[in-house]
Every structure is written in C-alpha cells, then in structure tokens.
Amino acid sequence: MAHRNSVVHVAVGVVRDAAGRILIAQRAQHAHQGGLWEFPGGKLEPGEPVLQALVRELREEVGIRVAAAEPLIKIHHDYGDRRVLLDVWNVNSFSGEARPCEGQAMQWVNAGQLSDFAFPAANLPIIAAARLPAYYAILEGPDAESIMTNCQRIIDNGVKLLQFRAKALAASDKQNVLEQVLQQCRQHAVEVLVNADLDLDISQAQGLHLSSRALLRLDRRPAGMRWVAASCHNAVELQHALAIGADFAVLAPVMPTASHPDTPPLGWQRFSELLESANLPVFALGGLGRQDLALAQTAGAQGIAGISAFLV
Template identity: 45%
Template sequence: MSRSTPNTAPDGSSLPVVHVAAGVLIDMQEKVLLARRSADSHQGGLWEFPGGKLEPGEQNRDALCRELEEELGIQVRRARPLIRVTHRYPDRAVILHTWLVTSWEGDPRGREGQPLSWMPVAELPHWPMPAADIPILRALDLPDTYLITPPGFKETALFLRQLQQALDKGISLLQFRLFGLPASGHEVLARQACRLCEEYGARMLLNGPLKLARAVGAHGVHLDRRSLMALNDRNGYEGLLLGASCHDALELEQAQAVGVDFAVLSPVLPTLSHPDAEILGWEGFSQLSQGISIPVYALGGMAPDLLEQSWKQGGQGIAGIRGLWPSSV
C-alpha cells in the first residue's frame, strides 16, 4: 500500500497528515527495541518504535526498510503488518503503519545519535511514549489467535479435555461462551476453565455479566453487540481485558470510543452457523478494521491458514470456534 496525501485528516479536520512507517523489532528474548526522540523534535524526549515518514508514492514496507537502515543500520528480512493507527495531535494527524519485525541483518545502533533500549513487552506501558503508540502496545500484548468456545457441549469432562488440547497447542486467549446451562453449572465450569487457562499462562474472557466474570476470576469480559452499544465508558471494568463483538463501522467506532482493548469483526467469510448473514469479505474487513485504531480479529469462516491473510488486511489475527476448537477427545 502506498502513501496517500489527503488534504484533511481522517476525521475531516484540516490538520496536516503525516504518514509514518514504524518497526516493532522483537528479539528471541521477546524484548522490543525503543528509540528516544531528540529533544527538539515533535514529541521530543519520548521513546518510540523506530521509523519515519513515508516519501511521496513510497510503499509502506519499502519505507520501513529504508528508515530502519538509515536509523539503525539494519536490513529487514522478515516483517508483517501489525496495526494501523490514526492519532490526532493538536497540530497534526499521524497515521502509523506499524510492522512487526522478527528477522533482520546487522546489529541495531543509533546511527543518528539517538539512544536505544531493549525492553520486555510487559514493561513498555511504563515508558513515556507518544500517545499514537499506545494502540501498538495493545496489539503487542495480544496473540494472533482468539479461541471461542462452542456455545453448547455434550459433557463437562469432554469440554475440559478439548480445552486442554487447545491450550497444549498454544492458545493463549480464550472467550468462554456457553449457553443453556443452569446458573450454578455455568459458574462452576467457568471457574474450572479459568483455572485451566491459568495453568498454561493463558487469559480467559467471559462472555457474560461483569459480576460473574469477577466471581470466577476471569481475566476479562467479552461484550456482545447489545452490551457494547449500551456502554458509556470502561468504569467498572478496571483491571480486566475488554473485548467486543462488532459487525459494522458504527459498532467499531463505539468500541474504540468506550476504550475496549480489542474487537472481533464478523462475518468475514460464510459460516455454517449464520448462513444468511451479510458477508463482509476481506475487502470489507480491511476497510472497517483500518478505519479504527484498536486491534481487530477476523471472525467467520476462519482457520489457521487464513492468519496471514488477516494480517495483510489489517487484522490482529483470527478468531473462531469450529476452525480452532479441537474435535478429538
């Protein structure tokens, strides 16, 4: 994708628009490279992900490679889109085309005299960074796959075995979503699932009431569209990961406005569970997901082999039930 040169910011204001390619370099110890901006620059003194402005007509990835070679003296070998962020400062609008860089040649050094620091991902929120970089921290904190439990199951032992199989395969983010159980049985199973997730270092979001989520020790809450649209802010959800189900631009805008951590957008492809639903397609998903600055998972007809396609279309990754939930016992 090449840089556009609109006269106005994405929100319709007359602010100048600056397009930036930024690289999130992550090493084998899962540490991320930060560079400090010079004191006399915009947002001077803050720490940021290395990168710089796109030149007219330049491809995003080409700009990334050029900037990282100029700033750090490295050659990018493997990178994939992470998140596109639009942020409005008082004097300008910035659009960050962010890439996750996992392989490069050379040892990064501040070729322009800028200080560098390798930081664990968990410590990044404690560093002074430009406001435009905050959504990038959310994207880094989330995995590329979001598993949703089947809404019904045959028996508890089988459900827990299949959940363990999913965790064994590396699932680290789960939405607990079950229907038709008595309240007591629902709470007991949610507690068991949460404990199992914690044994694997995974996080479980409850699709249900906030009170129940806190009672079972869930790591977060997943909002359905009705709950999302009724929400005014994040009050009451402090300390919890907050996700939301979205199906159109209005719901995505609401998710961003109330401060959810990520959204799930569907249906991207046809599904057996909703055969008559209006399909977004990858083009529709791309247009909607890149219109906001929070991580967005693609849902609907997803399978592991579609992960790269989601990244290319601006997604955080994929979410799913049938395509991700283990079928063996």
C-alpha cells in the first residue's frame, strides 16, 4: 500500500504502430482504477530510471522490446487514495508483436477513437497530447495575398495544426481570408484554430485559440469546439488554462524574439519548471525553429509553435 503522502512514479508508453495506431489495454478489475482503459506501463522500482522502467513494463505487459522513446508529457494527479506522477513517453520504435501478457483486453486504435474509451481521470491531457502533432503554426501576414502564400508554405512544410491570427488584416477582409484558409487547409487535412480576438464566425473551423487576455476573462471552456487552446506567459495563466478545460497551451517567449523585443525570455530552465505543474500539453513559442524540437520535448513540451519557424 503506497504511503498517503508519497507520489507513485509511473512510466507510461503511448505505443504507435507503423499505421499510426495506438496501443491501449484494460486495467484488471481489482487494480487501482480497475476496469478502465490505459496506456501500458507501471510503477518504477526503487532506484530504477524511468526509461528502464518503461522498457521493463512494456516487455512484461505487452511483450514488445522498446528500441527508442521520446518524452511526451508528465501528469501529476491526486486520486484521493493515491497520488501519481505519470511519466508518459512516445514509443514509435519497437520490435516484437504486442500481445496481452497478463490476460488483459488489448486493442490498437486510431488517435481519434481514444475518446470512445473510459480512461482514468488523469489521462485526459495524455489523450490530448497523443492526438496533437509536434508543430503548431501561427498564420500571420500583412495582407490577404501574403497570408495565402504563408498558408501554402506551412502546409508544404507538413504542418497539420494551425492558428489563424492575421492581426494586421483589415477588419473587412478577415472573414473572407479565413474562409480561403479553411478551404486550403481542409484539402490537406490541416486543422485550424481561430484566434478569439478576431471575433469571427468560426463554425467551419476546428477550434478556438484564446489570447491570454481572452483566457483570463473566461471561467469555463467555450462550448462546441473540438480544440480550445490558450496563449500563456506564466504559471497563473497556465493554471487558468487547465481550470477552464483548455486542451493545450502555448507558452512564450522561450527565447528572445523580434516580435516581442521588450519581453524578457523565459529560457528553457524556467520553461521546464513551469511545465512541471501545467498538466496540459504545452507548445514552446518564441525565437524557435523546427530544429529545436528535441530540445523542447526534453524540456517537457508537446512541440514547437511559431510564425516564421514554418515559413522556411
């Protein structure tokens, strides 16, 4: 029995096959959170490094040999009868065929199907993280033509998630340009979140992106949206994003950036500290490029967000 005040550190794997399907299993009825679905994994043994525990647990529970894993997200959760730290890793590289070694029910599912299964409460942000890509592009430009050119460049760079910000556009052009962007993105299966400050009809978009000011004005998640995201700069804003039920946040600026020359950058150390208690997928923004992805993930990020990062 775990001591009431100790935190149970758990290594968890989001295992993906070549087709991009994710492996889930059902927890034994008598176990903690029994009967619910989970990503395979288990408790670290005393003194055991987390990656070693991940490799051991995935071998014991589903019979695969992990070849490589990258950090996805860390979740702190208090179940009342137990406090856990879920240390979640992406596993895209493994050998052997997954099988239910402990007699548990097991399935490969598409990321979009994850919400059809009952998971423990702590898993909500893990499911968001598993569904989200590693890049989030912010679409800006001085006029309609440059916005459409930038949109195409972002798509050509393989980005699948985009925020329509377009702050500099004339108010009368915004709705029209948004519609063109939505059409272009739809053809390439790119999801679009619209910045809430633009005050547009977003019924055809996949989500809403809240500026930090818009975030702090809300006390609940806007209804009817597939994705709700928020721009954050500090712990208070991150906490508020979590409290209203946002799916993910963008935390900025990590590095010095030309667009906000007067804002002191957080740096990776502070960024990483803020993520320790975020319990949400968080993209790193500010002075970064696609080449910073591994660094960002090591600091606990979902990935990289940027304006110019995806135009080159």
